[in-house]
Structures are given as C-alpha cells and as structure tokens.
Amino acid sequence: MSNGRNGGEQTFPxxxxxxxxxxxxxxxxxxxxxxxxxxxxECGKYFKLKPGTGLKGDVPCHCPYCGFRGDSDNFWTHDQKxxxxxxxxxxxxxxxxxxxxxxxxxxxxxxxxxxxxSMEVTGSPQRFHHRYRERELETDVVxxxxxxxxxxxxxxxxxxxxxxxxxxxxxxxxLEIAEKLLSLxxxxxxxxxEHLVGDALENIVSAFDxxxxxxxxxxxxxxxxxxxxxxxxxxxxxxxRRRLLKLFGFDLMLFVSNPxxxxxCRCFQKRHLLAHKMGVIDEEYVxxxxxxxxxxxxxxxxxxxxxxxxTDVISQLGExxxxxxxxxxxxxxxxx
Numbered sequence: 001m002s003n004g005r006n007g008g009e010q011t012f013p014x015x016x017x018x019x020x021x022x023x024x025x026x027x028x029x030x031x032x033x034x035x036x037x038x039x040x041x042e043c044g045k046y047f048k049l050k051p052g053t054g055l056k057g058d059v060p061c062h063c064p065y066c067g068f069r070g071d072s073d074n075f076w077t078h079d080q081k082x083x084x085x086x087x088x089x090x091x092x093x094x095x096x097x098x099x100x101x102x103x104x105x106x107x108x109x110x111x112x113x114x115x116x117x118s119m120e121v122t123g124s125p126q127r128f129h130h131r132y133r134e135r136e137l138e139t140d141v142v143x144x145x146x147x148x149x150x151x152x153x154x155x156x157x158x159x160x161x162x163x164x165x166x167x168x169x170x171x172x173x174x175l176e177i178a179e180k181l182l183s184l185x186x187x188x189x190x191x192x193x194e195h196l197v198g199d200a201l202e203n204i205v206s207a208f209d210x211x212x213x214x215x216x217x218x219x220x221x222x223x224x225x226x227x228x229x230x231x232x233x234x235x236x237x238x239x240x241r242r243r244l245l246k247l248f249g250f251d252l253m254l255f256v257s258n259p260x261x262x263x264x265c266r267c268f269q270k271r272h273l274l275a276h277k278m279g280v281i282d283e284e285y286v287x288x289x290x291x292x293x294x295x296x297x298x299x300x301x302x303x304x305x306x307x308x309x310x311t312d313v314i315s316q317l318g319e320x321x322x323x324x325x326x327x328x329x330x331x332x333x334x335x336x
C-alpha cells in the first residue's frame with residue numbers, strides 16, 4: 001500500500017484510445033491502472049484497478065466503497081463512455097467522408113449541347129471532441145487474497161474483484177510503521193528516542209481505533225442498533241468492549257489472555273496521557289490501570305519493548321475482530 005496526494009489528472013491522446021479500443025481495452029495510467037465508477041446512484045464514487053491482476057475470467061465487479069456488486073461493464077466512468085462515443089463518431093465521420101470522396105465524378109460535356117455533371121466533396125470529416133482523463137487517487141492497495149492492484153480515496157475498501165475488505169491489511173501496515181519508528185528510536189539520543197516511542201504508541205492506538213470503527217461500520221447492519229454501531233470508538237478498550245458486547249454479543253476481552261488484555265488497556269491509558277495531559281500521570285490513570293509504578297504528577301514511562309508487545313496484542317485483537325464482524329468473501333481463484 002502506498003499513499004499520494006497530488007490531485008492530478010492524466011489525459012490520453014485519441015491515438016492511444018483507438019489502439020486500446022481495437023484491443024478491447026481502455027488505456028491505463030502511468031501505474032497501469034484504469035478508472036472505474038460505482039453505478040449505484042447513492043454512491044457513484046471513483047476508483048481504479050490494474051487489468052491483468054486479481055481474478056481471472058469474467059467476474060463481477062465490487063465497489064470498494066459501498067460493496068455494490070454488478071457486471072464489470074456497468075462500472076465504466078462517464079468520461080470513458082463519452083470519449084468512446086466521440087471516437088466512434090469520429091471514425092464513422094471519417095469513413096463516410098472517404099466513401100463520399102470515392103463517389104466523386106466529373107462528366108465533361110459531349111456534343112454541341114452537352115451538359116457537364118460533376119460532384120465534388122469538400123471540407124473535412126466532422127470532429128467530435130470529449131476530454132478523457134483519469135484522476136490521481138490517495139491510496140494504492142494490493143489485495144491480500146486475490147492480488148488485485150487497485151487505488152481508492154481514503155484508506156479502507158472492499159477489493160473490486162474478490163470483495164475482501166482491506167481493513168486488516170491497513171491495520172497491519174500501520175503497525176509496521178509503528179515498528180519502524182521503534183527501530184529508529186533505538187538509534188537516537190534519549191529525548192528524540194522518547195518522542196519516537198511515544199509516537200509509535202499513539203500510532204498503534206490510532207490505527208486500531210480507525211480499524212475498529214471501519215469494521216463496525218461495515219458490520220453495522222447486523223448490530224442490534226446499526227446507528228450506534230457506526231459510532232463505536234476504540235481509543236478505550238474497556239469502552240469498546242462494553243459496546244461490542246451490547247451491539248454484537250461477543251466479548252472482546254476473550255480474544256487475548258487476561259495479562260495481555262490488562263497490558264493493552266494500560267498502554268491505551270498511557271496514550272491518553274500523551275494525547276491530553278502531555279504525558280503527566282493523573283489520579284484517573286492510577287485508578288484505571290492500578291499501575292504500581294505510577295506517581296501522580298510525574299511523566300508516564302513508555303519503554304520500546306512495551307510498544308512492540310502492544311503491536312503483537314493489537315494484531316491478534318484485529319484478526320479476531322475482523323473474523324467475527326466481517327464474513328469472508330466467497331471462494332475464488334487468482335488470475336494466472
């Protein structure tokens with residue numbers, strides 16, 4: 001997965017369009033991606049995918065944003081359809097002009113009272129113009145299941161080929177970034193290292209919060225209260241556990257061992273101090289964590305090995321949460 005935000009567009013010359021259309025395809029951008037748009041009126045969002053990756057055969061397409069499933073031919077963008085029409089009209093105009101040119105004649109008069117008759121085609125074929133462009137998106141994704149390469153706005157999405165939701169992939173990528181921060185911290189002086197470890201801890205919690213919210217949003221139709229499910233937050237594991245139990249009927253705490261759960265809850269409380277109290281311990285933290293090393297008024301200590309252990313616990317929680325809330329897509333076979 002990679003990110004980029006240049007907001008640019010790529011246009012294509014008509015010759016490239018014609019060559020691609022003759023081969024039954026559409027031209028691709030610099031990364032080999034081609035645009036698609038969800039045909040569902042309530043959605044209509046734009047995305048791109050890379051032909052030749054993902055599933056083989058004539059498979060349906062899934063909108064990465066809303067999950068709508070339909071025939072792939074229904075996912076062409078408005079620009080693509082209008083440009084194809086313009087190219088077709090230009091071709092028809094050229095062929096008509098050629099045909100009429102072949103019908104030109106010039107009969108000279110014969111005899112004393114002969115009449116000359118001629119037909120000459122002047123002018124040029126009519127040109128139809130429509131600009132075709134592909135947009136730059138924000139996140140490139142490779143599906144863990146079918147290896148389709150696709151691009152989207154935002155971060156979370158369904159795979160357009162196999163419909164696998166990429167939330168777990170995004171979580172893992174963010175945890176990898178946190179681990180890189182920890183590796184960098186080991187090479188820095190004390191103050192810089194402390195900041196990097198704190199940043200890693202905050203990134204882990206934020207990644208799990210974003211992941212958990214997206215998982216609950218996707219699973220909201222199966223919750224006891226769909227509207228409440230779309231508002232579950234995961235910056236507090238205790239609060240998230242309580243709401244998941246009420247909305248979906250399972251206990252998040254049972255996904256890991258009791259020591260790991262207590263440890264993760266304490267780390268989340270440390271992150272709260274970093275985000276809202278400049279890292280200074282307060283009475284609320286002491287009561288919530290029962291941390292024997294905590295002293296009110298002093299800065300909370302976060303060791304690199306704590307953050308590393310938290311990535312392992314969060315990875316385990318993420319896998320179990322995704323397995324419970326997002327059913328796996330139907331079995332498919334990858335393209336060769």
